[in-house]
Amino acid sequence: MAADRTDLSVTSPLREVLESREVELNLGPQHPATHGVYRAIVRLDGEKVVGIKSVIGYLHRGIEKWAEYRTWTQATPIFDRLDYLGAVLNCHGYVGAVEKILGVEVPKKAQYIRVVLDELQRIASHLLWLGTHGLDVGAQSVLFYAVREREAIMDLFEAMLGQRLLPNAYPIGGVRFDFPRGWVPVCRKFLAEFPKKVDDYETLLTTNRIWVQRTKGVGVVSAEEAVALSLSGPTLRGSGVNFDVRKAIPYSSYEDFDFEVPLGQNGDVYDRYLCRIREMRQSVRIIQQALDGMPEGELKGKVGRIIRPPMGEAYFTVEAAKGQLGYYIVSDGAEKPWRVHVRAPSFINLQGMETMCKGGLIADVVAVIGSIDIVLGEVDR
Amino acid sequence: MNFDWMTAHVGMPLLKILILLVPVFTVVAYMVWFERRVLGFFQSRLGPNRVGPLGLIQPIADGLKLLLKEDVVPANARPFLFKIAPIFSFFPAFVGFAVITWALPWVTASGKTHGFVVADVDLGLLVILALSSMGIFGILLGGWSSGSKYPLFGSLRSASQMLAYEVPLTFSVLSVFLLAGSFRMSDIVAAQQKLGWYFLFPGIVAFGVYLVAAVAETNRTPFDLPEGESEIIGFHTEYSGMRFAFYFVAEYANVVLTSVLAAALFLGGYDIPFVDDAALYAAHPALTSILGVTAYAVKGAVFAFFFVWIRATWPRYRYDQLLRIGWFVLFPLALFNLLLAALFRLWLLR
Amino acid sequence: MKALARFAKMVTFWELAKGLGVTTKYLVKPKVTELYPDKRPVLPYRTKGRLHVDVETCISCRMCEKACPEGCIKVFPPPKEVFKTDKRPAEFLLNQEHCLHCGLCVDPCPTGSIHHSQEFELVVFDYRELLFDKERLPYDLDQPRYRWNGLENARAEK
Numbered sequence: 041m042a043a044d045r046t047d048l049s050v051t052s053p054l055r056e057v058l059e060s061r062e063v064e065l066n067l068g069p070q071h072p073a074t075h076g077v078y079r080a081i082v083r084l085d086g087e088k089v090v091g092i093k094s095v096i097g098y099l100h101r102g103i104e105k106w107a108e109y110r111t112w113t114q115a116t117p118i119f120d121r122l123d124y125l126g127a128v129l130n131c132h133g134y135v136g137a138v139e140k141i142l143g144v145e146v147p148k149k150a151q152y153i154r155v156v157l158d159e160l161q162r163i164a165s166h167l168l169w170l171g172t173h174g175l176d177v178g179a180q181s182v183l184f185y186a187v188r189e190r191e192a193i194m195d196l197f198e199a200m201l202g203q204r205l206l207p208n209a210y211p212i213g214g215v216r217f218d219f220p221r222g223w224v225p226v227c228r229k230f231l232a233e234f235p236k237k238v239d240d241y242e243t244l245l246t247t248n249r250i251w252v253q254r255t256k257g258v259g260v261v262s263a264e265e266a267v268a269l270s271l272s273g274p275t276l277r278g279s280g281v282n283f284d285v286r287k288a289i290p291y292s293s294y295e296d297f298d299f300e301v302p303l304g305q306n307g308d309v310y311d312r313y314l315c316r317i318r319e320m321r322q323s324v325r326i327i328q329q330a331l332d333g334m335p336e337g338e339l340k341g342k343v344g345r346i347i348r349p350p351m352g353e354a355y356f357t358v359e360a361a362k363g364q365l366g367y368y369i370v371s372d373g374a375e376k377p378w379r380v381h382v383r384a385p386s387f388i389n390l391q392g393m394e395t396m397c398k399g400g401l402i403a404d405v406v407a408v409i410g411s412i413d414i415v416l417g418e419v420d421r
Numbered sequence: 422m423n424f425d426w427m428t429a430h431v432g433m434p435l436l437k438i439l440i441l442l443v444p445v446f447t448v449v450a451y452m453v454w455f456e457r458r459v460l461g462f463f464q465s466r467l468g469p470n471r472v473g474p475l476g477l478i479q480p481i482a483d484g485l486k487l488l489l490k491e492d493v494v495p496a497n498a499r500p501f502l503f504k505i506a507p508i509f510s511f512f513p514a515f516v517g518f519a520v521i522t523w524a525l526p527w528v529t530a531s532g533k534t535h536g537f538v539v540a541d542v543d544l545g546l547l548v549i550l551a552l553s554s555m556g557i558f559g560i561l562l563g564g565w566s567s568g569s570k571y572p573l574f575g576s577l578r579s580a581s582q583m584l585a586y587e588v589p590l591t592f593s594v595l596s597v598f599l600l601a602g603s604f605r606m607s608d609i610v611a612a613q614q615k616l617g618w619y620f621l622f623p624g625i626v627a628f629g630v631y632l633v634a635a636v637a638e639t640n641r642t643p644f645d646l647p648e649g650e651s652e653i654i655g656f657h658t659e660y661s662g663m664r665f666a667f668y669f670v671a672e673y674a675n676v677v678l679t680s681v682l683a684a685a686l687f688l689g690g691y692d693i694p695f696v697d698d699a700a701l702y703a704a705h706p707a708l709t710s711i712l713g714v715t716a717y718a719v720k721g722a723v724f725a726f727f728f729v730w731i732r733a734t735w736p737r738y739r740y741d742q743l744l745r746i747g748w749f750v751l752f753p754l755a756l757f758n759l760l761l762a763a764l765f766r767l768w769l770l771r
Numbered sequence: 772m773k774a775l776a777r778f779a780k781m782v783t784f785w786e787l788a789k790g791l792g793v794t795t796k797y798l799v800k801p802k803v804t805e806l807y808p809d810k811r812p813v814l815p816y817r818t819k820g821r822l823h824v825d826v827e828t829c830i831s832c833r834m835c836e837k838a839c840p841e842g843c844i845k846v847f848p849p850p851k852e853v854f855k856t857d858k859r860p861a862e863f864l865l866n867q868e869h870c871l872h873c874g875l876c877v878d879p880c881p882t883g884s885i886h887h888s889q890e891f892e893l894v895v896f897d898y899r900e901l902l903f904d905k906e907r908l909p910y911d912l913d914q915p916r917y918r919w920n921g922l923e924n925a926r927a928e929k
Contacts, residue, residue, distance in 0.1 A: 063570065065570055065571075065574075087740065087741070110840050113838065113875065114838065114839070114840040114875065115840070116840075116873070116875070117840055117871050117873035117875070118840070174736065177736045177737065178642060178643060178645075178735070178736035178737030178738075179734070179735065179736040180460075180464070180642075180732070180733060181463055181464045181733045181734060181794055181797075183464075184464035184465055184466060185464070185465065185797070188465050188803050191803070198814065198815050198817070198818055199815040199816075199817065200817070201817065202817040202818055202819035202872075202874060202887065203818075203819050203872060206871075206872075207819075208871075208872075208873040208874060208875070211878065216874075216878070217817075220815070220816070220817070240793050240796075243786075243789050243790060243792075243793050244734065244790045244793050244794075245736070245790075247786040247789075248735065248736065248786055248787060248790055249781075249786065249787065250643055250735050250736045250737070250738055250787075251736050253738070253739070253742055254736060254737075254738070254739055254742075345879075401739060401740065401741065403646065403739045403740060404739070459798075461802075462797075462798050462802070463794045463795075463797060463798050464794075464797070465797045465800065465802055465803050466802055466803060466804045467802050467804045730791060730794065730795075731791070733794050734787075734790045734791050734793070734794045735787060735790065
């Protein structure tokens, strides 16, 4: 597709005759398709992208600094606001890190409950990704169907945790409450109907010739490049690299569950799309296994009233919906953290923009941004 | 220069224009309502339903809002061209309705039978095609005179897209002309009344080509990259208020026009299906005309629904893929179809 | 044979037509739009809406004040002599505007005086309406706290 266009690139001899120039286009912070306040300065040669420079920081809120002025427990709610579409997973990362530095053992029952809520959040995040990605590429109805499915998950969250979007899900040491009465049958009903809805999305998109033409061969990143760029999550697995934190560095009893990690082959937008769709199906499997095998027991480990971790540092990583989310915390023995650093997957995946977009057309830039699945809250913190 | 002449050549045409304009404006305005509502229904939600019962006052509310907006002309824009560009889009979309025959004639005034058409020219179809080519100027002018990169890109893309799809559109219309023998709309409908399936059966390829080309001509999904709201916003980025309303209404008028044209060319126009129109016309001309207009409206509505349906479902093509389809797929198909139509004409229709 | 089938699918836009079928399926299904504010939702028991404080049962321990990340709560215990018998706070200031609805104040309260309610309609034109003191703090005993009886019944108004 890209080869048979008249060569009007910057180095061709035709250029002197036609006096064509590179254009710098600002895919500005205010744009319907940049998933937030993300700015890309795209250098174009006609319609072909020659270079792309990301400008971020429009949503910087000083979250890591904010956490230094709050106690360890008080700091928990702010990390929901990082990846605001996958809040429960962020919370899990932070409390996991604090539990690691404290040496607290989270009871098995709490671990299973955390797995159920995490995977529900992963489905919700992927649903919104599907909706917005479809909308960017032009399929408008997928957004509404995805949001409608998300409503069911948010209802489940509201009944269990109290809030739909930013629930501040876990206290340090476990979970606050067990499932309410009547929650598990509703959840199972959702899980029974959800795969049919995913079938609907696949009918609308996966074999659709327009979708395939728009996404196959676009935004390609090879496996070596992906690893060199530290990509993670479905962005990495679309290129065929088998790295999923839930399998590689299991946490919270993920080793008890049987699920597949979907991999792509070509590393293009289409493969990443397929990866996420299949991940949604696998999440359903995990939740069903967790609900079936829910043990009895305590809900919270032994954590004192005031948390004063010993001096030291800890790094804890979870498989967030966007990729590998890591929390690096440093404690100096006080009741407030000395330093909390978040390894935000969207921020690091965004480094791959230039590799993926170079040589493509400007319409592909939007498809690629959608396929990396960035949330500016995470990118800018 | 007597009363009869005045009535026949001035009075009646003016009356016809008035009678045509009011429904056409209403239909175009309510096409917006139709699209938003039906799009919502496809997406598991209600469309506008707050403003008036079923949201029926929504187009009026939108029109009022756009009228009351501040008139912004960007500093970098060329003021004169910026201001007149929407007119070039608006005007051809509505004038095309003048050459369409809506029903069999039954009004006689001053000794002359007046057909349900404002201007029954011999080359009715060609007039519509020529006007749609003029519509491109509005987009080009609007994009270039906005003085900013996004509209420029959008207008260039839109112009080459519309150019690319004008050709297959013209060829598919030409094959209808071959089958019917005349460019006049009433003759085309009359030619279809003899066939069982109207021109759908002999012109199935033409029908397909026409549909795809019509969707591309009117800049609708899946060919709406020039106004691709999620990418380069398009040629109307800098337009707001009533100027934007002109572009917006022009697009919906184009949709209505192409739907009505598709109904006329391929579905028999004002021919009432399953009924012997000639016999009915001899007995009750008024009833035939009224039923004819209704049948025509229903057929046009089917196409309008189809436009909204595919907007709700399919993603949009990238720009180079769009042009590739236009030139490399539709154009040969349209040429081939011309051959088919000629063969039909020779052997089947005599 | 397979090539013929693929060709037929290509020219008849087969998979595109299946996509059209999906949208048509949802065209005829019931719509999910909630007609707010004509129909108000019934929220679950655990919903973290506006904070309600029962100042009569509060013992001025100030645990909620220490737990709040935003510093929304300020509790003023009564003077020492009064405190020996009557532990109710002299003043209880709550800034609902800055509340994160995180629920961290509810966890440590020993008497359960502070808790979230299901009130979510907190939009005001003047932010001062969201600053509560002891007089304005609502804990209306008449106001029902919705009973939890399963998610199906929670949306009973549908």
